[in-house]
Amino acid sequence: MRQTKRDELVEKATAIFYRNGFQATGMDRLVAETGISKTSIYKHFETKDDLIVATLKSRDAFLRGWLFGRMAELTSSPREQLIAMFDALHEWFNEPDFHGCMFAKASSEYQDPEHPINREATDHVARISAQLAEIAEKAGLNHPSELARQLALLKEGAVVLATMGRGGSPALDAKAVATKLVEEADPDK
Amino acid sequence: MRQTKRDELVEKATAIFYRNGFQATGMDRLVAETGISKTSIYKHFETKDDLIVATLKSRDAFLRGWLFGRMAELTSSPREQLIAMFDALHEWFNEPDFHGCMFAKASSEYQDPEHPINREATDHVARISAQLAEIAEKAGLNHPSELARQLALLKEGAVVLATMGRGGSPALDAKAVATKLVEEADPDK
DNA sequence: CATTAGGTGTACTGATCGGTAAACCCTGTC
């Protein structure tokens, strides 16, 4: 019942795809870097695309778990969590192996909205937005869904600029804007 | 002196790469869809990467020209232009052949910061930020460079959500935030 | 001991990749 080999494969493949890109990573390279035979890989996944989808599911669980977990670590107040998200992002951007958002890359490389890989990517951003809206609601702020959309906007923009920008601290720029937005959505004036 | 054939190639290749992705588009397909022979292509460009860089330069000139041109059409006031950018973006997102930002895709597919294709992509966002800062300065607003960074944040976030989001109007969400930011940067309180 | 499940290595398939070679075909200009 242990499916450790499959898990090991997904975990290693996630890292390799993230670092190296999807189309740019051949199956032979995957074999070489994971030490798992191609036969074995294709016993667990019918196609490369299936494997990619699995890595995205894994990454989605990890990333959302980490982000919202870190926000909860930083503060227990839902209202402050919305702002603390940008501190968490700041930490993420400054990790030495930060290479942008894996889902943005996936969506770039597989543009067809019908493609399961693209679906997985758009699912990820939808889930993040939904969680933000939930927190905004819990915080009792005005127009929680509008606020969540705006915070998502800032979050995605910060990721892009952290990836493609030249220096600076986009997460902190975003935090400044987010702070204003949250203050304005405060029902107590 | 006429380099019409080269221009025709770059123009057609830009559209194909934008619609189809870079790595996913083979040279044979480029030949088939442009009607230009491979020999001819390689007489103008040493490698596929060189051609890609040329398409990015072309797209950069077109996109920035269109965006800032449209902003100027919508209003002559620099201050209002900063806000009108999001109306222009809204128009762009709703064009039937909108497929996201070509430079984000380029940066996704060629992650190495030393790679000329990645450089071209980061150059593009840097140029946009610089132009925004220039306009903010001209508008006489407070902290123009900070404001420009925040507007760039909103712009990139809107592009991502327009590409990967599910419906909604991210450009208009961003416009609402941008309006507040510009108002707050007004030196006359 | 026999069976079975999960793993391995090696070798291979046909297709496609980026890029090249060579012969030819116009259309202008000296």
Place this chain on the structure above:
DNA sequence: GACAGGGTTTACCGATCAGTACACCTAATG
């Protein structure tokens, strides 16, 4: 009328692509 530049077609190169076939190994279970 010779020549040259820019274009064409066709065929090809070695490398790599995703995916498969097959024989073998090993450890747990009956």
